[in-house]
Amino acid sequence: MARAVLVDPNTGRAAELAGRFGAAGSAASLDEVIERIDAALILTPPRLHFPLALQCLRQGKHVLCEKPLAESGAEVDELVRAAADAGVAVVVNNTRRLIPAYQAVRDRVANGSIGHVRRIGIAFGEPFDWPVAGDGYFGVRGGGRGVLADLGAHALDLACWWLGAEPSLDAYHDDSFGGTEAVAQVDLRAPGATVSIRVSWLSKLSNSFRIEGSEAVLEGSLHDFGAFTVRRGTQTRRERVEGARPFTEYGHTLLDNFIDVVVLRAAPLVSAADVRPSIALIEACYSNRRRFDVPWHEAYTRLLHD
Amino acid sequence: MTEQRKVLVTGAGGFIGGRAVEVLHATGHWRVVGGVRRWSSAARIGRFPVEIALCDVTSPVSVRRAIAGVSHVVHCAVGSREVTVDGTRNVLQAAREAGVRRLVHVSTIDVYGSDAGELLESQPLRRTGALYGDTKIEAEEACLAAAAAGLPLTILRPSIVYGPFSKLWIVEFAQRLQRRPWPLPRERAGGICNAVYVDDVIQGVLLGLEHPGAVGEAFNINGAEWPTWFDYFTALNEHMGLPPIAAESPALASLHAWVTKPVRDAAKFALRRFQPQITALYQRSSLAKRAMKRTEAMLLAAPTPGEFRLYGRTATYPTTKAQRMLSYRPRFPLDDGLRLSAAWLRHHGFILSGHERPVT
Numbered sequence: 001m002a003r004a005v006l007v008d009p010n011t012g013r014a015a016e017l018a019g020r021f022g023a024a025g026s027a028a029s030l031d032e033v034i035e036r037i038d039a040a041l042i043l044t045p046p047r048l049h050f051p052l053a054l055q056c057l058r059q060g061k062h063v064l065c066e067k068p069l070a071e072s073g074a075e076v077d078e079l080v081r082a083a084a085d086a087g088v089a090v091v092v093n094n095t096r097r098l099i100p101a102y103q104a105v106r107d108r109v110a111n112g113s114i115g116h117v118r119r120i121g122i123a124f125g126e127p128f129d130w131p132v133a134g135d136g137y138f139g140v141r142g143g144g145r146g147v148l149a150d151l152g153a154h155a156l157d158l159a160c161w162w163l164g165a166e167p168s169l170d171a172y173h174d175d176s177f178g179g180t181e182a183v184a185q186v187d188l189r190a191p192g193a194t195v196s197i198r199v200s201w202l203s204k205l206s207n208s209f210r211i212e213g214s215e216a217v218l219e220g221s222l223h224d225f226g227a228f229t230v231r232r233g234t235q236t237r238r239e240r241v242e243g244a245r246p247f248t249e250y251g252h253t254l255l256d257n258f259i260d261v262v263v264l265r266a267a268p269l270v271s272a273a274d275v276r277p278s279i280a281l282i283e284a285c286y287s288n289r290r291r292f293d294v295p296w297h298e299a300y301t302r303l304l305h306d
Numbered sequence: 307m308t309e310q311r312k313v314l315v316t317g318a319g320g321f322i323g324g325r326a327v328e329v330l331h332a333t334g335h336w337r338v339v340g341g342v343r344r345w346s347s348a349a350r351i352g353r354f355p356v357e358i359a360l361c362d363v364t365s366p367v368s369v370r371r372a373i374a375g376v377s378h379v380v381h382c383a384v385g386s387r388e389v390t391v392d393g394t395r396n397v398l399q400a401a402r403e404a405g406v407r408r409l410v411h412v413s414t415i416d417v418y419g420s421d422a423g424e425l426l427e428s429q430p431l432r433r434t435g436a437l438y439g440d441t442k443i444e445a446e447e448a449c450l451a452a453a454a455a456g457l458p459l460t461i462l463r464p465s466i467v468y469g470p471f472s473k474l475w476i477v478e479f480a481q482r483l484q485r486r487p488w489p490l491p492r493e494r495a496g497g498i499c500n501a502v503y504v505d506d507v508i509q510g511v512l513l514g515l516e517h518p519g520a521v522g523e524a525f526n527i528n529g530a531e532w533p534t535w536f537d538y539f540t541a542l543n544e545h546m547g548l549p550p551i552a553a554e555s556p557a558l559a560s561l562h563a564w565v566t567k568p569v570r571d572a573a574k575f576a577l578r579r580f581q582p583q584i585t586a587l588y589q590r591s592s593l594a595k596r597a598m599k600r601t602e603a604m605l606l607a608a609p610t611p612g613e614f615r616l617y618g619r620t621a622t623y624p625t626t627k628a629q630r631m632l633s634y635r636p637r638f639p640l641d642d643g644l645r646l647s648a649a650w651l652r653h654h655g656f657i658l659s660g661h662e663r664p665v666t
Contacts (some may be wrong), residue, residue, distance in 0.1 A: 068661070073454065095449035123655070128349035135345055138352025177331075201349040203654040292653065296470045296646040300329045302637045303509045 005033050013133060034059055039262045042066060045136035047143035052074045053090065057082040064091045064258040068153035069272055071145070073280035080272050091258045091268040092275050094157045095250040099225045100241040105211065105218055106162050108230075114213030114238035117163060117193045121210045124222055125200030128182070139179040146180030148285055151199040156278040159195050162211060166277040167195055173222065174290045183292070185284055258286070270302045308493060309530030311407075312337040313515065314376040316361055316369075316397060317383035319347025321471045322412060322464075322507060326380050327351045329508045342374045345447040350471070352380070363393030369400045378515050379409040379598050394445040398452040398459075408521070409459040411449050412507075412512035415440050415500070415526065415623045416464060422620050427463070427524050430566050435589050453522050458512035459523035462507070469643060470650035476542075480656050488551040489608055495535040502529040503643030506636045513632040524627040526556070529643075530636040536616040545648035546547050546657055 003024035008014035014026035023261030027033045030040070030052055039062040042052050050070040053063045057079060070076050070093045083090050096102055108114055125147075135141045139200060167188035176179035182202045188195035198205060211218040226244025230237050254268070260266035313330055317323035318340030330336045330444045331354050340351040341361025348358045363383045373379065381397050384390050394411070401409050418425045446461055451613045453459050468475040482488075488589030510527040531586035533541070541582075543551055551611035609617075628634035651657050 116501075125655070129346055132345045135348075135358055137345065138348045139358050140355050141358075142352060144351075175351050175353055177352045182349045182353050198655075200654065202655065205655045294653070296650045297328065297332075299347075299638070299642075299646055300332055300505055300508070302514065303329070303505060304333065 003184065005037065007033060009099075010134065012177070030055060033060070034168055037061055039063070039258070041258075045134075045142065046145060047071065048136075050079070053079055057086055057090070058086060060086040060088055062088045062090075062095065062258070064254070064260045066093045067157070067275070067281055068149050068282060069275050070279055071144040071286075072283040073148075073276055076272055077277045080276075082271050083272065089261045089265075090272040091254065091261055092270045092272060093251070093254060094154065094270045094275055095247075095254055096154050096158055096277075097161060097274070097291075098220050098253055099172055100222060100243045101220060101225050102158060102162075104239065104241045105209075105220065105228055108218060109162050109211060109213070110164055110194045112131070113216070113225040113229075115212065115215030117190075117211060117213050119193060119210075119212040120162060120195045120199060122159060122197045122208075123199075124151045124207055124221075125183075125198070125203060125205030127203060128201040137180070140179040141162065141283050144180060145179070146174075146176065146184075147182055147199045147201045148174065148184040148186070148282060150201070151284075152184055152197065152282065153278065155197045155199055156281050157275055158209070159188065159197060160277040161274075162283070163190055163192050163193065163195070166280070169191070169281060169288060170194070171290070172288050173290050173295060175292050176289065177291075177297075184285070188281070204255045215225050233256070240263075309378055311335070312339065312375060312379060313378040314359070314361070314373055315380045315382060315461050316340045316341045316363055316372075316393075317350060317381070318351050318358075318361075318381060319344070320343050320384070321469075322467060322475065323380070323382035324502050325469070325508055326348045326382060326511050327356055328354060329505070329512075331356050332662045333512075334449060339376060340624075341371065341383070347652040348444045356551060358506070361365075362395075364388050366396045366399065369393075369396045370403070373397075373404045373406070377407050378407075379406050380412070380511055381409060382412045383414075384442075387437065390438075390441040390446045390447070392474045392481070395448050396434050398448055398457060402452060402455065405601070407458065408515050409452075409457060409458060411445070411461045412511070412513050413446055413449075413461050413463045413524070414439070415463050415465045415528075415621075417443050418623075420619065420621075423622070424527075425621055428524060435532065435562065453473045458521045460520040460522075461523060462514060462527050463623070464527040465500035465502050465529070467504055467507050468501050469647055470646070471576055472504065476647050476651065477656060479539065481544060481652050483539065483548055486552075486657060487640050488539075490536070490539060490617065494614055495539065496534045497535055497617050497619040497620055499535045499538040499622055500528055500532060500621075501538055501635065501640055501643070502527060503638035503640075506638050509637065510628065510632075512632060513634055515597045518630045523627075523631065525632065526623040526625050527628060527632070527641065528623045528636070529632070531628070531640050532622055533640055534620070538640070538644075539646050542648070545644045546651065547584045548650075566657060573622075 005022050006014045006018045006026045007030055011028045018026040021286055039057045042049055042065045046068055049065050056063050079090055091096055167190035170187040170189045172186055174184040183200045186197040207222045209220055216230055216232040218228055218230055227240050230239055232262050257269045315323050315326045315530050318327045327338050327340045331338045338356040340356050340358045343362050359372040362368040379401050384392055393566040417431045419434045420428055431443045449459055449461055507527050511661050
């Protein structure tokens with residue numbers, strides 16, 4: 001029987017949740033418990049993923065990490081090395097790879113049935129409503145990495161996975177003024193194809209994807225896990241895919257997989273190597289960030305002089 | 307600027323509070339603390355390197371903690387009676403204890419009730435039974451008591467505040483304008499709109515924080531032009547690049563409002579009582595989903611009888627006092643404010659291309 005310890009600098013909260021869910025205990029820091037554990041679930045704000053994961057792996061603990069796994073390609077490489085050295089594994093919570101409709105889309109692209117991919121477009125956005133209990137998500141405390149590291153980590157991973165290639169960065173724009181960006185636009189380029197990704201914490205976007213191939217177009221809603229549309233010439237067909245479930249259940253699948261990884265040495269459903277291309281792109285985005293043209297913000301200067 | 311002052315903005319997750327944080331930070335003259343009720347409402351102000359603090363105005367402890375070390379306060383938090391009235395009392399109390407140098411309370415023209423004509427600051431405040439206006443009167447009364455006890459404060463009474471991030475007057479109208487037919491004919495929207503661009507309200511906030519003449523006073527904050535509501539809709543429509551409005555007939559429009567009222571009330575009641583069941587049905591049945599979406603679209607498009615009353619009102623709220631005492635001067639003509647708002651709408655994906663627009 002596995003026993004869990006909850007770690008959070010907010011010790012009151014950790015103790016309360018440990019009591020409510022029957023965990024074995026709680027602690028203020030990883031250092032206090034690392035000797036006593038076999039595996040760790042890292043669910044902190046993004047900038048802590050890499051240092052905590054590395055600490056666990058170096059001490060021979062398996063890791064299930066929230067997305068994004070790390071902040072750079074080099075960090076992912078370091079985690080992969082540390083895991084190999086210690087003989088443990090990393091599972092990454094890029095759960096969207098488990099969704100049947102998305103998997104079917106990937107198969108269609110991979111088997112050439114839509115021809116050469118010319119363009120991928122993804123729009124993913126909702127007003128931020130995650131019930132975060134601390135200030136680690138935003139502003140300076142958020143390390144200046146906002147919606148791109150959050151929703152963008154899903155969208156970029158899907159784009160790379162669907163494309164089956166690592167596109168290069170064309171341009172990156174966001175609305176950070178020194179804090180965490182809340183809207184971001186990523187433009188990528190691969191041989192013969194472009195990728196456009198828009199993510200937002202401030203408004204509901206179309207929450208859809210569109211993959212234009214030379215032979216057909218695939219379209220779908222990011223909230224529909226069991227269907228998508230294929231347009232070929234003037235014909236449009238809706239494709240249904242078996243096995244769609246509510247979103248949270250994919251998290252359970254990944255947890256089950258993690259237990260198998262730890263106990264049975266099963267292969268991770270989503271590995272560190274799998275997400276390396278999208279992590280490298282997020283890194284490239286942040287090092288090439290440019291601000292959107294935002295005249296409605298700059299307009300305040302009119303108040304300062306006559 | 308010899309000393310950098312520190313200002314707490316309550317309600318910093320909201321429309322006016324959010325903009326106050328952005329502008330105060332951008333001027334470079336202030337250290338800004340954005341006070342939010344929940345961390346999840348900090349996504350907008352988190353784009354700036356400002357301090358963000360939990361400030362649940364309904365909790366005296368939370369307010370006291372947020373106000374510690376602050377020299378100035380801009381009080382924008384608003385909501386239920388508990389937030390608007392008790393919350394304001396808590397903020398005033400904490401501000402007095404902390405020895406705050408200036409406090410700006412953002413009130414509303416709704417404190418004048420629904421009278422017509424020119425409504426000046428000397429007008430008696432009038433309760434109408436509407437929660438928003440009535441609770442804002444109580445909040446102002448608390449402010450006056452605190453001012454009498456020595457707290458240097460200023461009350462602002464902005465009119466119809468529009469601009470980026472305005473749900474009420476920008477986002478919802480943008481959504482409505484994209485549904486046709488447009489349900490508000492010129493004849494039913496001839497009242498005065500009293501539109502003021504959000505940055506002009508922030509001008510009032512800056513004056514309230516700094517101007518020696520602002521202490522102990524209340525000021526109307528309004529735009530420079532007084533368009534009709536129909537002018538406002540058509541100008542927004544044009545800036546959004548939509549086809550011209552062809553409205554239904556006045557008689558049909560008000561019929562539509564009254565016919566949808568029972569549906570609206572029933573839907574509100576049902577949602578309150580049966581939300582989990584309705585949500586489950588919505589997710590399971592595509593037929594139910596389509597029916598609910600259609601009803602929602604119809605309700606969104608049709609104005610309520612209360613809205614028709616607002617769009618027909620002819621009250622104005624002159625800013626003569628703010629101009630005379632504070633040199634307030636609105637900097638954003640309607641055309642500029644709506645152009646900026648439309649650019650913001652476009653940026654956030656609120657303006658759909660032709661084939662995506664819903665038809666009701």
